[in-house]
Amino acid sequence: MKKDQEKVPVGLVMEVSGASYIVVSDDGTRYRCRTFPGTKTENGDSSLVAVGDRVELKMIETGTALSEAAITLVLPRHSALTRKRDVRRNRSKEKVQVIAANIDQLVVVVSAIDPPLSTRLIDRYLVFAESEQMETVIVVNKMDLDDFKETRELMEPYHALGYRIVYTSAEEQRGMKALEKVLKGKLSAFSGHSGVGKSTLINQLSGQERLRTGETNMKTGKGLHTTTNSVMLVLPRGGYIIDTPGIREFNLSGITRDNLRFYFREFLLWMPECSYSSCSHTVEPECGIMKAVESGSIDPDRYDSYLAIYESID
Ligand SMILES: Nc1nc2c(ncn2[C@@H]2O[C@H](COP(=O)(O)OP(=O)(O)O)[C@@H](O)[C@H]2O)c(=O)[nH]1
Ligand SMILES: [Mg+2]
Ligand SMILES: [Zn+2]
Structure with a gap:
């Protein structure tokens, strides 16, 4: 039988300031929190705690003006906004720096x-x-x-x-x-x-x-x-x-010259018209996208943006 039947408090990380976190638990209590070497995460080797994370807490001190707790577990994120890796500030071992979670x-x-x-x-x-x-x-x-x-x-x-x-x-x-x-x-x-x-x-x-x-x-x-x-x-x-x-x-490393075309949603309709299946829509003859631009079906400014972003990716 489980000895500890008490419900583990779960809360939302509202503030990150250095190694200190403000977490508001689901019952509305505000905690000043820290992590410790035993803090577990379900998010691999990205930032341990970020604003927007849902975390499990263990009380350290309550009843004072600001209750204190330790973060025992960081729950899985359904999304994460991540930061471009800063090579100059590469102090931590985390692979992905999270600006905000969920x-x-x-x-x-x-x-x-x-x-x-x-x-x-x-x-x-x-x-x-x-x-x-x-x-x-x-x-x-x-x-x-x-x-x-x-x-x-x-x-x-x-x-x-x-x-x-x-x-x-x-x-x-x-x-x-x-x-x-x-x-x-x-x-x-x-x-x-x-x-x-x-x-x-x-x-x-x-x-x-x-x-x-x-x-x-x-x-x-x-x-x-x-x-x-x-x-x-x-x-x-x-x-x-x-x-x-x-x-x-932002970390834009997920965008490549190869997949960029899929992120212009109006392109999807015209891509089947390209004669090359791997058409980059930049120089190829018989390009469905370029034809759609010429006929006015795709906005020329959007296409110019595509070219500019394509050029900016190496
Ligand atoms: N005319 C006008 N000025 C605004 C409006 N919203 C913000 N500003 C002004 O634009 C400047 C920049 O605003 P700020 O909120 O600091 O922009 P932020 O850098 O995006 O956070 C400030 O001088 C604001 O007073 C608006 O709707 N109309
Ligand atoms: Mg501002
Ligand atoms: Zn094409």
Whole structure:
């Protein structure tokens, strides 16, 4: 007979800061946690604990202002957003560095203007998300600075492809209800170019000044907030969000010249028309994709993105 009939508390990792974790157990208790050499994981040799992980706990001290616990087991992840390997910071032995675990959807934030809307960047995100089989939402922010028509024209191909798109103005609090709706009940990772309004949107959504806004390092163009410390925010109307670094920090090693064509969803229909089964759709004669571009069935900008990404992969 099992001696210990007590239920093991399970919780969600809300914050990572160095080797210390904030975990909220399913009964709502907040714990400051650490791992120990006996901590087990069901996720191989990727980061032991990341924001979004579900973990089993063993109490160390309770009843104080912030209860303390040890993480005994990290449960299997259904998805992971992983970081490009940083050779300069290769202190740990982990093979894959996890930015966030158990992400349900990637929320790509762009702005209508300032910085200008870049469909090339959107395409890079969509390729990444398709390669990871991750759901996506495209948020077009700063709509208060735009007359809508031009932006809508730029976004039309994405509507046609069935991507979910939400138009917002964090400044004027427009489109926020629609955004809340797509975030509800899910764990969403926000990503996008710096300055598009991610922090402002997240602050609006969480109803708190949780993230500092507008702080961009002029030299590097990168935000000043540190990316090593990850925080998950709970939305009052349901759902969780994580602010992530831009796509430059993501691990894109799953995308190759060989499989890139599968991540442009409109290509799939035309690929059977190519005369070579391994057609790269770049130089080959009798290419179904190039014909579809010429006839207007595939958006030429999307095809240009394909070529640009193809060229950028070695
Ligand atoms: N006009 C306008 N400005 C915005 C909007 N959202 C954010 N901003 C401004 O854009 C700048 C960058 O915003 P921030 O949230 O820091 O962007 P982040 O780098 O993506 O986190 C700040 O000065 C914000 O006040 C918006 O919807 N409309
Ligand atoms: Mg920010
Ligand atoms: Zn082809």
